[in-house]
Amino acid sequence: MKRSFFSVFFVVFIFLGAYAQDKPAIIPKPSKIEWKNSEFQFSSSLTLYADAEAEKSLKWLKTLLNATGSELEKASEKEAIVSLKIDKNLSSSLGNEGYQLKVTSEKIKIEAATNAGLFYGITTLRQLFPAEVENGKITSEFSIPAVSITDKPFYEWRGSMIDVARSFFDLDYLKKHVDRMALYKLNRFHIHLSDDQGWRIEIKKWPKLTEIGGQSAVKNGRAGYLTQAEFKELQAYAKERNVIIIPEVDMPGHTYAALQGYPELSCDNFENLDPKRATPPEPYHGVEVGWSKFCMEKPVVYDFVSDVIAELAEITDGPYLHIGGDEIEDEHYKEFVVKAEKIVRENGKTAIGWEEVTQAKVDDSFISQRWTGTTKSVVDTRIIESICKSFYLDHGNIPNQPNTYSWCKKDGVSLKNVYDFVSENENAIGVEGAVWTELVHSDATADDRLWPRSIAVAEVGWSSPKKKDYSEFTKRLGTHGKRLDYLGINFYKTPDVQWN
Numbered sequence: 001m002k003r004s005f006f007s008v009f010f011v012v013f014i015f016l017g018a019y020a021q022d023k024p025a026i027i028p029k030p031s032k033i034e035w036k037n038s039e040f041q042f043s044s045s046l047t048l049y050a051d052a053e054a055e056k057s058l059k060w061l062k063t064l065l066n067a068t069g070s071e072l073e074k075a076s077e078k079e080a081i082v083s084l085k086i087d088k089n090l091s092s093s094l095g096n097e098g099y100q101l102k103v104t105s106e107k108i109k110i111e112a113a114t115n116a117g118l119f120y121g122i123t124t125l126r127q128l129f130p131a132e133v134e135n136g137k138i139t140s141e142f143s144i145p146a147v148s149i150t151d152k153p154f155y156e157w158r159g160s161m162i163d164v165a166r167s168f169f170d171l172d173y174l175k176k177h178v179d180r181m182a183l184y185k186l187n188r189f190h191i192h193l194s195d196d197q198g199w200r201i202e203i204k205k206w207p208k209l210t211e212i213g214g215q216s217a218v219k220n221g222r223a224g225y226l227t228q229a230e231f232k233e234l235q236a237y238a239k240e241r242n243v244i245i246i247p248e249v250d251m252p253g254h255t256y257a258a259l260q261g262y263p264e265l266s267c268d269n270f271e272n273l274d275p276k277r278a279t280p281p282e283p284y285h286g287v288e289v290g291w292s293k294f295c296m297e298k299p300v301v302y303d304f305v306s307d308v309i310a311e312l313a314e315i316t317d318g319p320y321l322h323i324g325g326d327e328i329e330d331e332h333y334k335e336f337v338v339k340a341e342k343i344v345r346e347n348g349k350t351a352i353g354w355e356e357v358t359q360a361k362v363d364d365s366f367i368s369q370r371w372t373g374t375t376k377s378v379v380d381t382r383i384i385e386s387i388c389k390s391f392y393l394d395h396g397n398i399p400n401q402p403n404t405y406s407w408c409k410k411d412g413v414s415l416k417n418v419y420d421f422v423s424e425n426e427n428a429i430g431v432e433g434a435v436w437t438e439l440v441h442s443d444a445t446a447d448d449r450l451w452p453r454s455i456a457v458a459e460v461g462w463s464s465p466k467k468k469d470y471s472e473f474t475k476r477l478g479t480h481g482k483r484l485d486y487l488g489i490n491f492y493k494t495p496d497v498q499w500n
């Protein structure tokens, strides 16, 4: 009697175990997910419905369903098998980016208050599909489990930064990066566009920035720049995928590539410089930081800053401009930051700066990006968490990974280090992973640094910190290996993860 009781128990247990394992892994983890006991079977034709306001999202649904090989036809709301609905009343419970996804054996329905929410509902549906969907073609017949998901992000800011200044990444790679970000619901793409080694964005009033500064790079790195037209093309591409581009022009330090073409912006007479540095118009190929700066007493510097910010504001759709502000000591620094922030505000944008800017009494609309966490702030600003020991993805995936930095954390920044991050700041608006490129000179190497750690950034940004469970995360992540392969991502095969 006792034995049979246990064996029944055992069989049920095994059955439940197998059942649970079969469920597709959704990353980032949704707020609420209830698997049902049935499934939706895809067939050779499907009918679709979208509200008038949801028309924009229909394109994404079609792209996804095209991969199933089904013929797609429009139908009325009542008859359609797959439907997209916008209900503004849902904004109180789901916010701007949340959604509900219901899959039954008969229908698939996504509802949200906005098209951004629908986009994320469709993205979750995409992760319910077999990995081949990333190839654009699912060849076998398939079904997805019935499920009811209610989901919204924990943080509004789920960012990824690429330094294109030390080594250039072209429009093609940047667009690909947007696609990959979108799959994991990352929504802020911060591009570090200028530094000592290169200037990467066309500024019409100051053409030598790219004519001269755009032609150089760090040793073994790639030169180049984005025209304003290319920048706008990237931005439009990103906007469709709910990604806001944040351009950064780093000032008043990290400015040698600008001084190269316009030495009048500097106080130096460039005569007695350390031979490891450069003299205009020579390029700088080194990796040292903190040695170049604008001459903050010179009025021409503010003409330059005003022109550059005005042109950037003009081409930027998003509400933010990043003005850098890192790694510099100068008696005029605070005054510069206050002035630069004001210029950004006058151009209708919100300024972001690295945490050093909070030494200055800046406007409280300013957003600061924490990377060391050691600055003595005199203002309370909203905060983006990029603390280097958790988010500097130029550091190794494992200890001593070749061509990685380790100044912030000697053992590298592991997947677990990223995943385990929890902010203690009430003012935090989110998180951002950063890839600096002093040592990252190819697309394949950038992939290796970005992935899969950006997926951990995405989950830290989207999912509630209360439900964190690293080992459960790695199980879900392992099943995404094939997806990343189909997407052509040269991701680092983190040893803690069983990739399959």
Ligand code: TNX
Pocket (backbone or CB within 6 Å): 289, 326, 327, 354, 371, 392, 394, 405, 436, 437, 438
């Ligand atoms: C610090 S983070 C920097 C960058 C370097 C990076 C290398 C920050 C605001 N400044 O200039 O590229 O370290 O890890």
